Amino acid sequence: MTIPSWPPSPPAASLLRLGFAGTGWIGLNRMEALLKSGLARAAMLQDPCEDMIAKARTLAPDAEIAASFETLLEADLDAVVIASPSGMHACQAIAALESGKAVFCQKPLGRNGGEVRAVVETARKADRLLGLDLSYRHTRGLQAIRKAIREDRLGKVFALDLVFHNAYGPGKSWFFDKAQSGGGCLIDLGVHLVDMGLWLLDFPKIKQVCASLHSGGSLLTPEDRAQTGGAVEDHAAAQLRTENGTMLRLACSWHLHAGTDAVIRADIHGTQAGASFANMAGSFHNFETRLLHATTSELLCGPPEDWGGLAAVQWLKKLANGGKFEREAENFCAVSDILDCIYSV
Incomplete structure (x- = not known):
């Protein structure tokens, strides 16, 4: 007889469906933390590197594989976790938010203050939760x-x-x-x-x-x-x-x-x-x-x-409680504006 675990695991249908764009070291680390929370499952993975996808499948064997980021956005997902190269962060985050999905992104959110502000404003208009891995x-x-x-x-x-x-x-x-x-x-x-x-x-x-x-x-x-x-x-x-x-x-x-x-x-x-x-x-x-x-x-x-994935898990808990835009995201603009100033003086 198989003895059920306690507390029992929630049914898969009740878990938040996450898409992961970028499954390198940091992406896998954050994926593991999010899955261990018991609040979500990896529904779809997207990465141009087949070796990285293979490693991600060890954590999420049932996840579907998206041929492109655009394909990922077409899926029925609650949110997208972005860990792609920095130059892609802003455009991918904006596209995901405009498609109605919440976003958790690796830093930097954008390559400059203009890109970061565009992401934050998109999140505000879409009224979707935006998180950044300032761990x-x-x-x-x-x-x-x-x-x-x-x-x-x-x-x-x-x-x-x-x-x-x-x-x-x-x-x-x-x-x-x-x-x-x-x-x-x-x-x-x-x-x-x-x-x-x-x-x-x-x-x-x-x-x-x-x-x-x-x-x-x-x-x-x-x-x-x-x-x-x-x-x-x-x-x-x-x-x-x-x-x-x-x-x-x-x-x-x-x-x-x-x-x-x-x-x-x-x-x-x-x-x-x-x-x-x-x-x-x-x-x-x-x-x-x-x-x-x-x-x-x-x-x-x-x-x-074990603190590395806490920013992601905190974002996920907020997502589970509604996932609406939070004004705290405006602080991402303050950080990027200071970086712009340092680069320009």
């Missing part, structure tokens, strides 16, 4: 720091130092093609730093931006950055000043001689206390978060933590 804000550590700031445990926050150095850099050639990627390490890694800073401070207005971008050790001029076919930056540093004088200092890079796999940090400086969120031993996944007082520190949280 670090879902870690326990940054959640704890944001709570401490809101509870005034740090006093007046006057400066943030935000760093993301990846000693390897991306493995796909399209990352180095500005027409497809929109830029280099800034739009790839810096988007997380800008979002971290703005989100921790509840999205203040930025009054001043200064920056320097390098490629292969050479400074890129504003004219260099404006060239569509020019080199993309592999090191970027920027300083932002908010309306009330708080400073945000950002630095990110690919292929930096960092002495370890990655350096990922957020250091928050307040008049009563500080806080730090830092990766451990070069890890991309394990973080330690501390509250700082003068020469002492208090551990707030550390590993283990």
Whole structure:
């Protein structure tokens, strides 16, 4: 006799039907998190690479295969999860929203502020839920720091130092093609730093931006950055000043001689206390978060933590509760506008 599992699995007909466009490493990771939630099933997969589709079928053996993104949109789906190359994000998201489907997209949502704003406005008009994989804000550590700031445990926050150095850099050639990627390490890694800073401070207005971008050790001029076919930056540093004088200092890079796999940090400086969120031993996944007082520190949280898919799962829960447009999506425009400013100064 087969003993039924408890709690029983919901019938397939009651699960949200998701289409997945792009099934590379990040796409598969987010697919796994979404399926484990028990709220959805992978109804259709689309990727030009047969090997990637084969890997995705191990997670979703019953999913149909779409010959193209257009075919995917013709299917009876509740939402589309987009993990294609960056240059396709905006047009695919707009097409999916216009077809009546909610969207969860990998970052960046667009290659510039204009593309991002077009996606957000389409979601608003269609009244469909739009999610973006800004994953670090879902870690326990940054959640704890944001709570401490809101509870005034740090006093007046006057400066943030935000760093993301990846000693390897991306493995796909399209990352180095500005027409497809929109830029280099800034739009790839810096988007997380800008979002971290703005989100921790509840999205203040930025009054001043200064920056320097390098490629292969050479400074890129504003004219260099404006060239569509020019080199993309592999090191970027920027300083932002908010309306009330708080400073945000950002630095990110690919292929930096960092002495370890990655350096990922957020250091928050307040008049009563500080806080730090830092990766451990070069890890991309394990973080330690501390509250700082003068020469002492208090551990707030550390590993283990499975946080990578939390942004996607949170979006899915909202989808299950109606999936209507949320004004929070307007913050995606604020992040992309800051990136545009950094590229242009």
